[in-house]
Amino acid sequence: MRHERRGGRWRGRAGRAVAVLGLALLGAGTGFGTAPPPAQASVRAARSATVVLNNTSDRALVLTSDNLDHGCWTHEPPARIEAGASASWESESCGFMTGTEGSAFFAIDGESGPDLRIHWDNPFYGSNSYSETVPSGYKINRTGGDGNDATATYAFDCNSKMCDGIADEWKQHGVSLDPGDGSGMQFIDLPAMGADVNKPDIFIQVDWMEDTSPGNAHSHQFDAAAAKLLVDAFANAPVQRRGAPSSGVNLHIDAGPGSTMNFATGQTWGGYSRARQLAETTSLGTCDGDGSCNNDSRYQWNAFDAIKKAKGGFVSSGRAPVFHYAVAAHLLVPGTSWTGISPDGGSDIVLALGNQTGQVGDKNEQATDLMHELGHNLGLQHGGFEELNFKPHYFSVMNYLYSGDGLPHGADRFVDYSRTATTLDETHLDEASPPATGSGVRYDVKRNCGGAFIAARVDTAGYMDWNCNGSKDPGTVSSDVNKDGVQSVKLDGYDDWAHIRLKGGAIGGATVPGLPAPQKIHEPDAQVFQQIQPVDIAAPVTTATADPPPNGAGWNNGDVTVTLGATDDLSGVARTEYDLDGGGWTGYTGPVPVTTAGVHTLSYRSVDRAQNTEDARALTVRIDRTPPVTTAALGSTTNPAGWITADGHVTLTAVDEPGGSGVAGVSYRTSGAQTTPETTVPADTAALTITQEGETVVTFHATDRAGNEETEKAYTVRLDRTAPTSAFTTASEAIFVAVPAGGPHDDQYVTGTAGDNASGVDHVDVVFTSKVPGPTLVQRAGLSCSDGTHRHCTWRVRPPSGLGIYRVTSTATDVAGNVETPPGRGIDVIVVRT
Structure with a gap:
């Protein structure tokens, strides 16, 4: 056929x-x-x-x-x-x-x-x-x-219950294997090393390079703390193979006789260890072509393979069908910054720890590096099932975003493979629903923000800012979150743990594989990590500047504009917002005007692109446009003419509008009878005493704390405490003819003068007292003053019409009410018949 x-x-x-x-x-x-x-x-x-x-x-x-x-x-x-x-x-x-x-x-x-x-x-x-x-x-x-x-x-x-490539009888009884290099049969005591037929087992031997040269001594031996992170990560894996009583994978890392074999008991590998120290070399291998590495070249495994197959080395131990083999080296190739390499589905690993912190890496870097390269051995790619990288929702150390030092949660780091498979539609991203991690830890999500990958602090923010604008947008937004130049409607995650392949490379094989084929290096380097920012755990800092600035008392008396400025130490400011007097948060786009009188509170804060929200700060803006009002009060009551006869106590009282800035001070000066220079009392009242006779003008005003100045006012105080004086110009014993009124000689008068230097003469009363029994006459003299102040006056009064001798006295009263006491010196007058 x-x-x-x-x-x-x-x-x-x-x-x-x-x-x-x-x-x-x-x-x-x-x-x-x-x-x-x-x-x-x-x-x-x-x-x-x-x-x-x-x-x-x-x-x-x-x-x-x-x-x-x-x-x-x-x-x-x-x-x-x-x-x-x-x-x-x-x-x-x-x-x-x-x-x-x-x-x-x-x-x-x-x-x-x-x-x-x-x-x-x-x-x-x-x-x-x-x-x-x-x-x-x-x-x-x-x-x-x-x-x-x-x-x-x-x-x-x-051929094993757990499908991990290690036969059950090997786990139960150990196995003797011939490596085929003349070393003879080698017994591998797997039960003593912790193998378990009811749990998947992964064994790794990590040889290490060590530099003992003076001035540069350092060791690349795998750190015990890093090993503990990995052992715990695999123990907590959501992997439960058929018949297994519980989930988890047993990871065994032989990093030398002194390394820990059982972290529960502290037992070391001791004599069971075959891991060894290697001589330090600048690099472990070359690339094809001229030996240097670029995007078109491939890594040559020759140098690694020579170490692996050296007499007394890893292959000689007989471990190849059971153990993954790793070399913790200094560099892969001179002039490169790759942190490691491993063949997909293989069982070999190179760690280039010289590119890590301190040339050896901290525990997180070492643990992440080894877990990443081991993941390739277990069938995982940088996108899980694909090479598409930088998927924010793919929470795995396989993802370049999380392969630097682990999955971030603030200052903490975790090593893990992805536990869930979710899909993102980059054209419809819901910021209210952050991607699920499948873990009890709400990891920070790294995503593309303006050309850099920035970790979003989802746990603290409570939302996922996909478009990096610093706010939670309603509905959906679109963004190229993995920076591949397109907005995919189906960006798939991957459940790593559900798909790991425990058997691969030489594991479970009958023979030691030959020299691996040259391999294109597709691991992250320094240029890649330059695009991936560290986690920003510090909130931005915002400052507020008022223009014009308030005076020394903290007040303005006109419009104010507030300018906000924000800085961030790492990821950059995404949004600044403010709330004026509780009106709600508003995105800041330019200076904020504050124009109405009163005390205003401008709250403000910023959000960075890592979704750290600054604690709200506040600026108080106080505006008072209205000057205070001052009144003057005299402590004494004036007479109807407005005069007082004792020292005048004046109180100046200023009042500012309700809610205003308050009175800063009262200023006054006096002129006229009493002169006082400009005086300011830093209070809302001022008191002064007028002691000088005459008219004193008090000029005053108040100023509030905002700098509003009241228009000047004036208050006049009239003080006269000295009685007037009077005197006669008619000679004593003057003779007058008694005539009827209107008759001949009707122009006869007793005359005199009166004076007062303050309020002026108001009137003069003349008393005629008969020296023989008869009536006493009191007459108000006619007053004639030379000026309007009545300070210098003359007076006259008709003598009595009755015959006799009279004692005449005069009493002057001034406008302030002061009465001449005692009466002025008297004279005698005689009234006779014609």
Whole structure:
């Protein structure tokens, strides 16, 4: 029968029609004159073989080829049989007196070893036969398969309960292996090293370089604290293999005799260790071409392989089928900044710790570096299932974003593979729903912000600022969060732990693999990490500046504009906002005007691109535009003419508007009778005493704390405490003629003068006292003053009309009410008849 290759699989060209032709020829040879009727074409084939394959391993089976030596396909083998799934195929005879025979070949998904081969043969004559070829680390069992219509059922499985490539009997009893380099059989005491048939086990040997040269002495031996981080991370892994009593993976790291083998008991590897110190070299390997590395070159494993296979080294230990092998070196290639390399699906690792802190790395850097490279051995890529990098929601040390020193949570760092698979639509990102981590820790999310990858403090902010504007936007936003130049509608995460491949490279193999092929370096370097900022845990700092600034008392008396400025020490300021008098937070775009009178509170804060929100600060703006009002009060009551006769006590009282800045001081000066220079009392009242007689003008005003100055006012105080004086200009013993009024000699007067230097003379009373029994007459003199102040006056009064001798006295009263006491010196006058 002729076969042809179609789509990578062998298919027979003959079909059921061949069987029909064979029956027709048989009929002709036995005397039948005609072919059987068409219905005879459905006669069942003489032989058939059905293969049922139950894949109970942890890996999918991928069909690489199939072929039929005899017969025809009824159902062809499937292209893929997932882990835990079953599939079947069938072939049958399709020729005269023939059987069916064929083979199917399946690769173990993710492994580069030999295929699983299943061969069946159900001949027309003779017994049925089957054969299988099984890759190392797996087993297969068959039941059934007899009869003309045979069904053979296969169970394909790992050779260990946990499918970790380490046989159960090795874990229980240890194993002696011949490395094939002349070292002889080597016993590996796996039970003593902590192997467990009920838990997956991963073993790593880490050899290290050490520089003992003076002035540069340092060791790349793997740190015990870093090993503890990794052991705990794997112990807490959400991996629970079939039959395992609990989840988790046992990780065993042999980093030398003094390294810890059992962190629960503190037991060291001691004599079980085969890890060794290596001589320091500047680099471990070269790249093809001229030896230097660039984007087009590939790493050459020759130097590493030489160390690995050196007599007495790793291969000589016989550990290759059990242990991953790592070398903690200084550098990969001179002039490069890569931190490590490992072949995908292999079991070799190089750590370039010389590019880490202090040339050896801290515990987080070492742990992350080793876990990252081990992840490639376990089948993980930088995007989980793909090489697409920088996916913010892919929380794994495989992701460059989290492969520097681990998964961040503020100042803390964690080492872990991704625990969940989520999908982002970069065209519709919901900032109210941060991506799930699958862990009890709410990691900070690193995403692209303006060309740099910045960690968003989701746990403290309570939202995910995808577009880096410093606020939680309603609805959805769009952003190229992984900086690949496109906004993908389906950016897939990956559940690493659910897909790790514990068997790979030399693990579970029968032989030590040869020199690895040159490998393109696709690990992060310094240029990559320059784009990835450290976690910013410090909030920005915002300052507020008022223009004009307040006076010394903290007040303004006009419009104020407030300018906000913010700085951030790392990720940069994303947003500044303010709240004026509780009106709600508003994004700051320019100076904020404050114009109304009163006391205002401007709260302000900034958010950086790491979503650290500054504690709100506050600036108080006080505006008072209205000057105070001052009143003057005199402590004494004035007479109706406005004069007082004792010292005048003046109180100046200033009042500012409610809610105003308050009175800063009262200023006054006096002029007139009493002169006082400008005086300011720093209070809302001022008191002064007027002691000088005459009119004193008090000029005053108040100023408030905002600098508003009241218009000057004036208050006049009139003080006269000295009585006036009077005197006669008529001579004593002057003789007057008694005449009736209106008669001859009616122009006779007693005259005098009166004076007062302050308020002025108001009036003069003249008393005529008869020296002989008779009435006493009091007459108000007529007053004539030379000026309006009545300070210098003359007076006159008619003498009595009765005959006699009179004693005459005068009493002057001034405007202030002061009365001359005692009366002025008197005279005598005589009234006679004509």
